[in-house]
Amino acid sequence: MQIKAAIARAKGAELSLETIDIEEPRENEILVKVVATGICHTDIVVRDGMLPTPLPVVLGHEGAGVVEKVGRAVSKVKPGDKVVMTFNSCGRCPSCQDHHLSYCHEFFPRNFFATRTDGTSALSAGGEPIHSNFFGQSSFATHAICHEVNVVKVPETAPLELLGPLACGVQTGAGAVMNALKVSAGKSFAVFGSGSVGLSALMAAKVVGSTIVIAVDRNEERLEMARELGATHTINPAKVDPTAEIIGITGYGLNFALDTTGISSVIRSAVMALAPMGACGILGASAMGSEINLDEVHFMSGGRRLMGIVEGESNPDTFIPMLAELHAQGRFPFDRLVKFYSFDEINRAIADSESGRTIKPIVRMQ
Structure with a gap:
């Protein structure tokens, strides 16, 4: 399937909006149609080459959207579910077994190396591999592939386009x-x-x-x-x-x-x-x-x-829905921090974040 994505191709340069190919989800993967995604300082740091994430890469790690397809081994969510995509973890190491997912022994490779664990990528452009799986999602795109461990189902009534920043910042x-x-x-x-x-x-x-x-x-x-x-x-x-x-x-x-x-x-x-x-x-x-x-x-x-x-130090499966509920009750008004941009304006959104003009940019895909 072809999707639209914002690609970091050169250190410090603006992202390039391109039409690229995305693979079908593997048996343990989830394909999400991205509704909106927050822009985080970490995306900017990686774009500028301050961390060893390889280029070209699709960044983005505060994605929210609707499940479109699931692999046959996935049971946590189903097509049509509203979800937020958060940080990735292995789910097996001592930290993960103790429910300290953010201190996963494999946190850095699973979130910053921008490949699957076997070294492959789900994204390509004209046969050229484009690094993906950034924070287990690469959500600067109209579609993203994530995993059971880093997808969080949210209520059907939740304001989905607003919820992406709950995933990280x-x-x-x-x-x-x-x-x-x-x-x-x-x-x-x-x-x-x-x-x-x-x-x-x-x-x-x-x-x-x-x-x-x-x-x-x-x-x-x-x-x-x-x-x-x-x-x-x-x-x-x-x-x-x-x-x-x-x-x-x-x-x-x-x-x-x-x-x-x-x-x-x-x-x-x-x-x-x-x-x-x-x-x-x-x-x-x-x-x-x-x-x-x-x-x-x-x-x-x-x-x-x-x-x-x-x-x-969050357990995203419980903490993200709790924050969403606090927001619904008017007790956690994080929407006050947000300004929305269209996907075509993603570079302006990043620049506004860097300059301090916008506290928390959110990019809408449509």
């Missing part, structure tokens, strides 16, 4: 708060970086009942959005020392902090703002080999904790 921020840090009612929380991930974390902190919710960012428009979404305080580190400001607000420091920037100096500020027994999670990825510099006495003597978090 929104899930990562909200899950960091709810699943990994386990922020609880009455506790203080600050997020460093107020993009789609950070603002999703902020909304999750409000849902669980955090009483002091602080957003830290240099972008005043993002800080205004944070206030509209429930931040009790906002801090611009270009104007004040965020650590000192947080200590002043809380009196003793934070119970929980979350960094979404991956910048070492910002992570240090977040840790320095922790109260004794406070915990800081880090989500933002920086270049391989980057190091974090902490004050050892401050860190150790207060029993403070620093943890890396991947995909919000």
